Amino acid sequence: MSLLERTALTTMAETCLLRRLGIDTGDERVLFLRSDSPICQSEGFSPRARIQVHVGGRDLVTMLDVVHGDLLATDEAGLSEAAWCELAPKPGDRASFSHAPSVESLGLIRRKIHGHELDDEQFDTIMADMVKHRYSSVELAAFVSACSGGRLSQREVVSLTRSMVAGGARLHWTRHIVVDKHCIGGLPGNRTTLIVVPILTSLGMLMPKTSSRAITSPAGTADTMETLAPVNLDVLSMQRVVERTGGCVVWGQSAHLSPADDVLIRIERMLDVESEGQLVASVLSKKVAAGASHVIVDIPVGPTAKVRTPGEAQALCALMTKVADAFGVRVRPLVTDGTAPVGRGIGPALEAHDVLAVLRGEHLCPRDLRERALYLAAQLYAFANDLEDDQKALRIVTHALDSGAAWSQFVTICEEQGGMRTPGKAAYQQPIEATAQGVVGIIDNRRLAKVAKLAGAPHVPLAGVALETRPGQTVSRHDPLFVIHAETKGQLAYAMAYVAEHPGIVEVKYS
């Protein structure tokens, strides 16, 4: 055996000078080698093969692009931006290369694709390889799809959640009551977290909140918060902010809580798919890792929200509560109205403006956002404090907001996270107008979110859509229904072309 192993190692003797090619391939780690280089010749590497790069004691699995011609010298190996940043080679570093080891756990992913149930240990193996970035996007997509459509049993969701927690950092707090909230999403503009956290922490509660960036929506809470303060805090910085202020709103991925979730989210975003079981595992793994004891889950229900019927919501609540039990976490699901977007803005900066208006107690703040935030804050306050009087809880949290305590607490949290800032406005603003007088009917959340995404959100923080009407409102000809915000002409045109193809995103019942 040792003879065979030595044989395998000798093939790594050939080395190449690493070169940063400046090619940004997104998250994919790509290696570029010349087809006529000794290393490609002797190893028989072919395009899109998975190749392990070894440099200075570090390893990285990459995907190979083969170069014909003189983009590279024959003893040079190019790296994409993601691969270069990950390996961080020093000037003059030479690397050796080998076929990436076969990933044994792919057999387990195939078992899941074939419809078999997996156990704790099998999920652990898969998640460990996932966190080490050993799977290709194609393999991850197959896994996500194989776990969708009700193909994860409740036991599997518990296993998956446990494995996801085990793959990352885990926070422990000295207090017994640690609150958290989560919104299932699907409702553009529903940015209550940024209001609930300062309200409850101004009342002395502990709320170490991690949020995600957008999965399938035009903005995640982390995207919106980032227009107001840094959110890329590591777990130690996060802990420090919480110890000083009682709360935070940071990006879960930088805190390295449930890192497997972040790998899966990237694929779910590409597919625009998130199944029930994966959703529960995703939410609870973050909460368990953050050390939460009491969690409320906001489930907006509406024909174009993520959850479309009360029945779906109930099934999701039941699964979430049962899985949470396995981790000693108390969960209270709250079914809320998901028929129309919340607030005015859809997109990171536009939503941040709505949040600021509520926190500052502005007279023209979006009332629906304010009321949802107060309702959720009151529910969480009552749940964690075993208070049966909901009205009393509502009075307490309303006072925290109206007295300015929540606003000053929000400023403190932003400063502790690295400094507060205020987002600007997008370069292009294009109103979409009513073509005649009428009454606003149904608003298509999904298509409106799509418009915001085509305009550039969440990648472009200032991009998105501002709603200018609400269901039931009367509009005249040329009244704006919504305004598209974009930073480039191309993205504006792209969003407008979609609106032209899909009339009635904001329905107007003409009289």
Add this chain to the structure above:
Amino acid sequence: MSLLERTALTTMAETCLLRRLGIDTGDERVLFLRSDSPICQSEGFSPRARIQVHVGGRDLVTMLDVVHGDLLATDEAGLSEAAWCELAPKPGDRASFSHAPSVESLGLIRRKIHGHELDDEQFDTIMADMVKHRYSSVELAAFVSACSGGRLSQREVVSLTRSMVAGGARLHWTRHIVVDKHCIGGLPGNRTTLIVVPILTSLGMLMPKTSSRAITSPAGTADTMETLAPVNLDVLSMQRVVERTGGCVVWGQSAHLSPADDVLIRIERMLDVESEGQLVASVLSKKVAAGASHVIVDIPVGPTAKVRTPGEAQALCALMTKVADAFGVRVRPLVTDGTAPVGRGIGPALEAHDVLAVLRGEHLCPRDLRERALYLAAQLYAFANDLEDDQKALRIVTHALDSGAAWSQFVTICEEQGGMRTPGKAAYQQPIEATAQGVVGIIDNRRLAKVAKLAGAPHVPLAGVALETRPGQTVSRHDPLFVIHAETKGQLAYAMAYVAEHPGIVEVKYS
């Protein structure tokens, strides 16, 4: 609306000079644009975005890699090899770019992921977009996975098959009886097609055979045939060969029969997954498109074959027969022994040598391959001619082989396909030996196939594994169990490292 459409079109005015960068990214069509180019700035293109390239009235959807620095000039756009060959721009051609149109049928793929049943029209829509290469690999992987594990109903398999046929060419013959055979695979070396086709066509039958390249195995029939004659024939050339000789063995993809199958096969190969429903649709779509009337399907069953139990085989037979009924094709499934590889070689050229030995009637030809081929030829002969006497059929086909008629027919077919050739031997040959005296037990088909693939098969035609023993045979210490054939030291080492990690691929029960 027309105003909005015009707005969208004006953004395409910016053009770039197309440049062949010589980067081979496999099947993926990649576009390279500079981050500071006017086009990237104005359109807000980001890495891995799907961008449509417009040049000389042609369009291609590509994936974007963003280039920082001077690999490209700001008014240049680079194309990967696949994108360049597809678009075939003329020197000096300038291209314009737009965000790729949203693929509406992705909503149908998501329906399938969520576990819903799709109808005829929905499969048609998906297959049409698939053949136009509108889906990313990640989206295709999610579709493949969503159709696996028993998640295609029988009605859906019929719909899928019909849609796959509709997406490509279809052959029509003047004769009523057109025979075909298919092997489910999973059994290394089971290369009977190259023997059955010349036998039956030498007997005057019509057998227009298309074969696939390897999906998850070290060699497909098309890969093996290619070491003996050209197989990349278009549908007209294929038709001409069949009209002259009665038969052919060509690569299905070049004949453009069921092209959607070829798109799916690429992903199934990446995942090493092929589900029952997809397998049936894949097989039957090719047969229906080739105009077959009578098909026998060889289903090898064994613990490490593709089909592992008689129960699985029966379910597959039932599904295949029922779906074939919907197309008026008669199918006879045959369950065969799949416990050990067939013949000696595993890998394109090594398997071709086995085939040649059988066709030439060599005394030391692999007897199991000869017997399987004769059995299948006899079954197909009897099935198509409504002959109840199996023994008589066997005598007829054996005579065709032993008389040299099949061999001379094979040579004729090869010449008609473009010229016969004989493959050589690989540069490196490494025996794996028995470590003590004993009796050969079980052979692990899957792992042996994996060794052949690590050695380079089917990409490297001469690479693979030659089995030197059969189950039940007595071996002494240092007797070779199998020999690894490789063209590079790297691939040899890679295959040997796998063998070292997995002892017992050929089990030896030591005495």
